[in-house]
Amino acid sequence: MRGRDTRPVVPADVPAALRASARRQVASSARPAVPTVLPSYLGIVDVLTPFMRGSPGVIVTIDGRDGVGKTTLGRYLAWHFNVTLIETDLFLIPTRDYVVYLDDQINRIIERRITAPLPVIVEGVAMLQLMKRINRIPDFSMYLTNPQQSSSPIMERQLSAYEAAFAPATKANIAVRIEL
Numbered sequence: 001m002r003g004r005d006t007r008p009v010v011p012a013d014v015p016a017a018l019r020a021s022a023r024r025q026v027a028s029s030a031r032p033a034v035p036t037v038l039p040s041y042l043g044i045v046d047v048l049t050p051f052m053r054g055s056p057g058v059i060v061t062i063d064g065r066d067g068v069g070k071t072t073l074g075r076y077l078a079w080h081f082n083v084t085l086i087e088t089d090l091f092l093i094p095t096r097d098y099v100v101y102l103d104d105q106i107n108r109i110i111e112r113r114i115t116a117p118l119p120v121i122v123e124g125v126a127m128l129q130l131m132k133r134i135n136r137i138p139d140f141s142m143y144l145t146n147p148q149q150s151s152s153p154i155m156e157r158q159l160s161a162y163e164a165a166f167a168p169a170t171k172a173n174i175a176v177r178i179e180l
Helices: 016-030 039-054 070-081 103-114 127-133 153-166
Strands: 059-064 084-087 120-123 140-145 174-177
Touching: 039 059, 039 070, 039 140, 039 174, 059 070, 059 127, 070 084, 070 120, 070 140, 084 103, 103 120, 103 127, 120 127, 127 153
Parallel strands: 059 120, 059 140, 084 120, 140 174
Antiparallel strands: none
16 A cells, blocks of 8 residues: 655646646745754753743843844743743833833833743843832843944943943853854
């Protein structure tokens, strides 16, 4: 007995060359795409797993300068652990010389998650400063760097002042250098 034919069905009135092309396209799209995961991401997952699996209502922060990969890492971790990610850039009010967050909205979402009780990941620039303003202490914090990152002059001044005042790289549970 022969195995079942799993080739896609293409109507007979379609020319043979098009039928073959359609079959090749369907066959190649049927293979799942496997994303490449940066080695540093896998290390972060290993370190973060006990915090995410062991305690309800955990707050995890991802801090770092603009453009280092915080959002990308946050999205990966939120997917991996099936938790909420708060991208604080979505709560920014544009100003000319400084960064203003809608702190009350960010705090409201954090409160909803941790009282559920579910873990939440919060990512953005100047996370320790934001957490202080909303009277929250993260259970786990990360500080990311990336050698390819560059800031605008205004952001450079603000982030340098933040780093001098809060020392986020030394206070983080883990500091990670993201390289592509």
